[in-house]
Amino acid sequence: MQMKPLGSTGLQTTRLGLGCMGMSDFYGQRNDEESIHVIRRAYELGIRFFDTADMYGPYTNEVLVGKAISDFRREVTLATKFGIVRDPNDSTKRGFNGSPEYVRSACEGSLKRLGVETIDLYYLHRKDPDTPIEETVGAMADLVKEGKIRAIGLSEVNADTLRRAHAVHPVSALQSEYSLWTRDPEDGTLQACRELGISFVAYSPLGRGFLTGQYKSFDDFAPDDYRRHSPRFQGENFAKNLQLVEKIKSLAAQKNCSAAQLALAWVLAQGDDIFPIPGTKHVTYLEENIGALDVRLTKEDLQEIEAIAPKGVAAGLRYPENMMHSVGR
Numbered sequence: 001m002q003m004k005p006l007g008s009t010g011l012q013t014t015r016l017g018l019g020c021m022g023m024s025d026f027y028g029q030r031n032d033e034e035s036i037h038v039i040r041r042a043y044e045l046g047i048r049f050f051d052t053a054d055m056y057g058p059y060t061n062e063v064l065v066g067k068a069i070s071d072f073r074r075e076v077t078l079a080t081k082f083g084i085v086r087d088p089n090d091s092t093k094r095g096f097n098g099s100p101e102y103v104r105s106a107c108e109g110s111l112k113r114l115g116v117e118t119i120d121l122y123y124l125h126r127k128d129p130d131t132p133i134e135e136t137v138g139a140m141a142d143l144v145k146e147g148k149i150r151a152i153g154l155s156e157v158n159a160d161t162l163r164r165a166h167a168v169h170p171v172s173a174l175q176s177e178y179s180l181w182t183r184d185p186e187d188g189t190l191q192a193c194r195e196l197g198i199s200f201v202a203y204s205p206l207g208r209g210f211l212t213g214q215y216k217s218f219d220d221f222a223p224d225d226y227r228r229h230s231p232r233f234q235g236e237n238f239a240k241n242l243q244l245v246e247k248i249k250s251l252a253a254q255k256n257c258s259a260a261q262l263a264l265a266w267v268l269a270q271g272d273d274i275f276p277i278p279g280t281k282h283v284t285y286l287e288e289n290i291g292a293l294d295v296r297l298t299k300e301d302l303q304e305i306e307a308i309a310p311k312g313v314a315a316g317l318r319y320p321e322n323m324m325h326s327v328g329r
Helices: 032-044 060-068 070-075 100-114 133-145 159-168 189-196 235-254 259-268 283-294 299-308
Strands: 003-005 012-014 049-051 077-082 084-087 090-096 119-124 149-155 171-177 199-203 274-276
Touching: 032 060, 032 070, 032 283, 060 070, 060 077, 060 100, 077 100, 077 149, 100 119, 100 133, 119 133, 119 171, 133 149, 133 159, 149 159, 159 171, 159 189, 171 189, 189 199, 235 259, 235 299, 259 274, 259 283, 259 299
Parallel strands: 049 077, 077 119, 119 149, 149 171, 171 199, 199 274
Antiparallel strands: 003 012, 084 090
């Protein structure tokens, strides 16, 4: 498992990580015992990068991840996030808080739930429209000085916000959605990352599971699955996007790999500074995802993939319209 610098602040971790969100929230029923097994199996297979957030659950995913990595904590890069505040009476409603006071209290809460003394990579999950980014990052910089966090990350911000933040304190990583059907970062944020020496962490590199080819119908999603409310998984959009997946599956068969492995290999091929963190609750899919590291895409392969899945190919918004305002700020 290849190790690479995560930004320019001293962190190093594996090119492939594990996103743990779906183990506790958004994607149907949870099974903590199985999820802990997945995390520990990921470690056995060489993964050293684990991603969570305080709002997953909320709060329960941090507890789960902290328990799962406790035996090998010092050997992994632990990332968590703050800044999205969910309504305790209605989990579908959320606000944003990046105030200096909240930065500190959120960090203290995460440290306690994770059972650790230091968080390796601490992200602002979404920019607070009411707090200048300089104030939020300034408070995060204080946490670095105090040893509570090792490095600062941002999630789903635009290039201008990234530059302003980096001027206050070096940012190690920007996390945003990036996959064959979500290529928004190519509109400027990836370039800004490279100009500033900031690594890019790609979440949902498998299109929230859709690019794996395992979903054939809207009814494949559990009643409490978030994807039932996502435009790309509804009506005509589902049918159009399914046609894209069939083309990816066909090309993958030619490469003797799965559609998921081809989709992940494409993200990995976009640069050594890109770290995909596919999520799964099952060991079988974990092992399949790791197999993407063995898929070598030639220049011709990449050209063929581009023809199949050009930028903007996906039908529908990547989030419900009322949530799109929180990305790219």
